[in-house]
Amino acid sequence: xxxxxxxxxxxxxxxxxxxxxxxxxxxxxxxxxxxxxxxxxxxxxxxxxxxxxxxxxxxxxxxxxxxxxxxxxxxxxxxxxxxxxxxxxxxxxxxxxxxxxxxxxxxxxxxxxxxxxxxxxxxxxxxxxxxxxxxxxxxxxxxxxxxxxxxxxxxxxxxxxxxxxxxxxxxxxxxxxxxxxxxxxxxxxxxxxxxxxxxxxxxxxxxxxxxxxxxxxxxxxxxxxxxxxxxxxxxxxxxxxxxxxxxxxxxxxxxxxxxxxxxxxxxxxxxxxxxxxxxxxxxxxxxxxxxxxxxxxxxxxxxxxxxxxxxxxxxxxxxxxxxxxxxxxxxxxxxxxxxxxxxxxxx
Numbered sequence: 353x354x355x356x357x358x359x360x361x362x363x364x365x366x367x368x369x370x371x372x373x374x375x376x377x378x379x380x381x382x383x384x385x386x387x388x389x390x391x392x393x394x395x396x397x398x399x400x401x402x403x404x405x406x407x408x409x410x411x412x413x414x415x416x417x418x419x420x421x422x423x424x425x426x427x428x429x430x431x432x433x434x435x436x437x438x439x440x441x442x443x444x445x446x447x448x449x450x451x452x453x454x455x456x457x458x459x460x461x462x463x464x465x466x467x468x469x470x471x472x473x474x475x476x477x478x479x480x481x482x483x484x485x486x487x488x489x490x491x492x493x494x495x496x497x498x499x500x501x502x503x504x505x506x507x508x509x510x511x512x513x514x515x516x517x518x519x520x521x522x523x524x525x526x527x528x529x530x531x532x533x534x535x536x537x538x539x540x541x542x543x544x545x546x547x548x549x550x551x552x553x554x555x556x557x558x559x560x561x562x563x564x565x566x567x568x569x570x571x572x573x574x575x576x577x578x579x580x581x582x583x584x585x586x587x588x589x590x591x592x593x594x595x596x597x598x599x600x601x602x603x604x605x606x607x608x609x610x611x612x613x614x615x616x617x618x619x620x621x622x623x624x625x626x627x628x629x630x631x632x633x634x635x636x637x638x639x640x641x642x643x644x645x646x647x648x649x650x651x652x653x654x655x656x657x658x659x660x661x662x663x664x665x666x667x668x669x670x671x672x673x674x675x676x677x678x679x680x681x682x683x684x685x686x687x688x689x690x691x692x693x694x695x696x697x698x699x
Contacts, residue, residue: 354532355621356448359484359508359689360430361387366690368396371698377422381410408466412436426697429478433470438477444696445478447503449618450491451536458536458615460568475499480696482506484619487640506693509686510624518598523590526559527668528607530600530622531614533575534567538613538636538655540575543589545661549669550587552662558669559588560611563595563603604629609668612636615655620644627679634664649675 368376372395378388381401392398399418401410412435419427419439427434429445451459452467459467475481475496481503483489493500527546531537539562546560566576578584579591592599604610610626612635623644626633635641636655645652651667653660 355508355619356431356446357385357387358621359446361385361391362509362511362686363690363693364388364391366686367694367697368393370694371395374698377424379415379418381405381407381414408470428693428697429474432467432474434474434477436470436473436477442479443477444480444482445474446482446484447488447492447618448484449488449616450495451616453495454491455536455616458534458569472496475502478502480504482693482696484508485640485643487643488618490639504692504696506689507684508619508621508624509689510621510628510681510684511686512628513597513601516598518596518602520592520595520599520602522561522603522606523559523588525557525608525672526561526590526606527609527611527665528561528563528603528626529611529613530563530603531612532564532567533571533579535569535571536615536617537564537567537571538615539564540571540578541656541658542611542613542661543575543578543584545658546589546665547584547587548658548662549665553666553669556669558608558665559590561590561592561603561607563592563600565594604631607631608672609634611664612641613653613655613661614638617641624684627675628681630674630679632668632673632675634668646675646677648677649673 368391374395376396378398384398401414405414411433416435416439425441427439427441427443432447434443434445452464456464483503483505486505489503489505492503529539529542531539533539550556562579566572604625610631610633612620612623612633614636616638617640620641623633623635632649633645634651634653635645637652638655651664653664
């Protein structure tokens with residue numbers, strides 16, 4: 353489950369049971385995550401494309417035909433794209449970020465060109481654009497000012513996962529970071545900073561746990577092999593690949609501090625999950641994180657400054673401290689997220 357998948361699943365979990373007289377179609381060209389299967393009811397149908405068709409071809413040539421055949425009246429594009437030919441029905445789209453402008457070097461080439469070429473068309477064809485943050489809305493306004501009036505900021509929510517106990521045994525004291533091993537997440541720099549911290553403080557007992565999945569680019573291959581190295585592991589670094597919900601939830605609950613070193617993010621859902629467990633956070637000094645974190649108990653680090661990440665481990669290596677002030681959980685609910693989306697979809 354990526355952050356984008358979690359966002360969609362949690363919103364559907366609220367919306368679907370409330371609208372039993374409406375019919376919902378979930379269109380996909382790839383098998384869906386089990387969490388979406390669990391959401392299906394008598395008024396909800398998954399339309400899985402039987403043939404292996406590349407995403408851009410499916411989106412632009414196959415999907416419009418499926419929508420017409422099924423008599424769909426409203427379309428919600430949840431992966432930041434709409435077909436390049438404007439649909440004859442109200443069409444809405446999620447926008448998580450504008451990486452192809454702000455962090456193109458972190459994207460796979462095919463993905464970069466897809467978003468660069470199709471984003472202006474998607475924005476033009478959308479009736480409304482759901483922005484994951486104020487930062488995303490501002491990026492769209494700077495990129496295409498004429499579409500700013502279409503933008504609505506719809507923050508994600510957060511809730512504690514109802515999960516069973518995990519079999520994973522965690523270290524007594526550990527720092528946590530979560531994310532796909534890909535350039536934008538900047539985890540390789542965080543690992544180097546932790547190794548530097550351990551070199552300077554060899555008697556320190558803290559570990560660093562990295563939880564996520566193998567991605568692409570240098571972080572996908574080089575870092576993946578690096579994290580498997582027994583020498584690296586002996587210095588207190590653990591890599592838990594593809595953790596289940598129970599393991600992830602328990603890691604947030606037990607960690608000392610949560611680290612999030614991304615070069616760029618549309619939002620940063622793991623920060624909410626950490627704060628919900630009363631954890632302090634150390635995150636990149638980028639605009640979107642200023643919308644989420646508290647200057648009073650969290651720490652910002654310039655994302656490309658390895659030495660300052662090392663220093664942040666030093667600052668956080670002492671006794672565990674709770675958040676002060678406490679995280680205002682009632683302001684960050686999936687019910688509120690779903691309400692704003694409903695107001696547009698069902699107007």
